[in-house]
Structures are given as structure tokens and as C-alpha cells.
Amino acid sequence: MTLEISGLCAGYGNKQILKDVSVSTVSGGEFVGLIGPNASGKSTLFKSIAGAVKTTEGEITLDGRDLRRASRGQRSKVVAYMPQSYGCNAVLTVFECVLLALKQTTGWRVKDSDLQQVSSVLQALDLSHLADRGISNLSGGQAQMVSVAQTLVREPRLVLLDEPTSALDLHHQLSILSTIRSFMQDKNMIVIAALHDLNLAAQFCDRLVLIKEGKVLADGKPEDVLSRQEIDDTYRVHTNLERTSRDTLYVDARLSA
Numbered sequence: 001m002t003l004e005i006s007g008l009c010a011g012y013g014n015k016q017i018l019k020d021v022s023v024s025t026v027s028g029g030e031f032v033g034l035i036g037p038n039a040s041g042k043s044t045l046f047k048s049i050a051g052a053v054k055t056t057e058g059e060i061t062l063d064g065r066d067l068r069r070a071s072r073g074q075r076s077k078v079v080a081y082m083p084q085s086y087g088c089n090a091v092l093t094v095f096e097c098v099l100l101a102l103k104q105t106t107g108w109r110v111k112d113s114d115l116q117q118v119s120s121v122l123q124a125l126d127l128s129h130l131a132d133r134g135i136s137n138l139s140g141g142q143a144q145m146v147s148v149a150q151t152l153v154r155e156p157r158l159v160l161l162d163e164p165t166s167a168l169d170l171h172h173q174l175s176i177l178s179t180i181r182s183f184m185q186d187k188n189m190i191v192i193a194a195l196h197d198l199n200l201a202a203q204f205c206d207r208l209v210l211i212k213e214g215k216v217l218a219d220g221k222p223e224d225v226l227s228r229q230e231i232d233d234t235y236r237v238h239t240n241l242e243r244t245s246r247d248t249l250y251v252d253a254r255l256s257a
């Protein structure tokens with residue numbers, strides 16, 4: 001499976017946000033981190049791929065099929081997008097919410113295999129103990145993890161996660177990203193996640209795409225992207241990239257003088 005994004009332009013009304021965005025070919029099983037400062041266009045790129053924002057130019061092809069020409073229904077069968085803000089006040093349990101997400105692109109008849117699929121995604125994300133809890137009675141971090149479960153349960157070809165760890169404690173940041181990573185590798189899915197924590201991005205992503213003011217500044221392996229001068233310039237900080245004793249990358253950042 002491959003995803004190609006080339007020459008993408010998109011925005012809101014007359015305001016152009018994405019300016020000729022191209023990303024080198026992404027393959028199945030690849031975890032791509034989308035990094036960049038606030039307001040750089042990360043969510044707009046996700047919305048453009050998911051079809052929630054109209055693109056004015058460029059191409060988005062998944063396995064050679066132009067997603068821009070696909071209907072919303074066809075697109076949502078292969079792409080799942082978890083927005084930054086989520087939440088639900090419905091009188092539903094966690095299990096029912098994840099089941100609804102699974103059934104969103106199919107008929108309403110619920111089969112045993114659907115129930116099994118919901119149970120296994122809850123188990124994979126260590127959420128089984130919350131299955132019968134009301135969705136509106138969760139903590140911020142629990143709600144965010146349920147939102148990830150809703151995104152993964154359909155096993156779409158392409159998963160877009162907008163800051164999936166922003167509400168999570170240190171343990172859950174690491175556990176959810178490692179679960180997502182093994183889940184997507186198992187199913188040969190593509191995951192693109194917007195991440196502000198560059199250390200998490202370095203640890204979990206195969207590739208990083210750095211975006212600023214709607215343009216791609218760098219696209220490559222974490223060690224190559226994070227060692228570029230653009231990181232310091234873009235974030236207005238001074239960074240040192242180090243290798244830890246566990247051979248993971250560590251971004252040591254401080255405000256530039």
C-alpha cells in the first residue's frame with residue numbers, strides 16, 4: 001500500500017494555508033510523524049486528506065486511487081481521522097461508542113465478529129475495564145484513548161491522528177504509541193500522527209515531516225530531520241540531538257539566547 005501527496009494547496013475561504021505540500025511516498029506499515037509549530041497547517045493537512053477541507057490543487061493518491069475524486073463515503077472507508085478535539089455527551093458506554101465507530105461505514109446489523117473486533121481493540125489499548133463506563137464520565141486521557149480506539153477499530157488503510165498523546169501521562173504516552181505502532185505494523189496500515197513532543201516523535205516514528213507556514217521544510221528519517229538547522233529556526237530554540245544509552249534519540253532543547 002502507498003500514499004502519495006503532491007503539490008497540495010488548501011485553505012479556508014480566500015485564506016490559503018497549505019502551499020504546494022508534497023510528501024515522499026509513504027508505504028504500508030510506516031509511522032510518519034507530522035511536526036511543526038502551532039498554526040503551521042498540520043490539522044489542515046489532515047482535514048484535506050480526510051476530505052473535511054477542500055483542496056484547490058494537488059493530488060492525494062492511496063494505492064494509485066485519487067482520494068480527491070472519491071465520495072465522502074468511499075473515502076471514510078479507507079481513511080480514519082482523529083481530530084484534536086473529540087468528546088461525546090451521548091448516553092452511551094465506551095463499548096457502544098467504539099461499536100458505532102466500527103459500524104459507521106457498514107450496515108447496522110451487528111454480528112458476533114463486530115463485538116469481537118471491538119473487544120480486541122479495547123483489549124489492545126488496555127481499555128477493557130472501561131467498556132461499560134458512560135462515555136461522558138471519562139477523564140480527559142481516558143476519552144482520548146477511547147477516541148484512538150474508535151479510529152483504529154475499522155482497521156482503515158490510512159490513519160490520521162491529530163496529537164493523540166496530548167492528554168496522556170508519561171506511561172500512557174509510551175504505551176499508546178507502542179500499541180499503535182504494533183497494531184499498524186500488524187495490519188500493514190499507514191499512520192500519520194501530529195506530535196508536538198519531538199522526543200516521542202524520534203522514538204516512535206519511522207519518518208518525520210516538518211511543516212511551517214503551510215510548507216514542508218524537511219521530510220526524512222528522524223535523525224536527519226531533527227538535526228537540521230530548520231528545527232532551531234522553526235521552533236525558535238536551540239537543540240542538541242543526542243543518542244541515549246538505550247540508542248534512542250534525545251532532543252535537548254532550550255530557548256535560544
Ligand SMILES: Nc1ncnc2c1ncn2[C@@H]1O[C@H](COP(=O)(O)OP(=O)(O)OP(=O)(O)O)[C@@H](O)[C@H]1O
Pocket residue numbers: 012015017036037038039040041042043044045084
Ligand atoms: N476553520 C478555519 N477557518 C479559518 N482559518 C482556520 C480554520 N482552521 C484553522 N485555521 C487557520 O489555519 C492555520 C493553520 O491551522 P492548523 O489548525 O492547520 O494548524 P496546526 O499546525 O494544526 O496548529 P496546532 O499545532 O496549533 O494545532 C492557522 O493560522 C489557523 O488559524
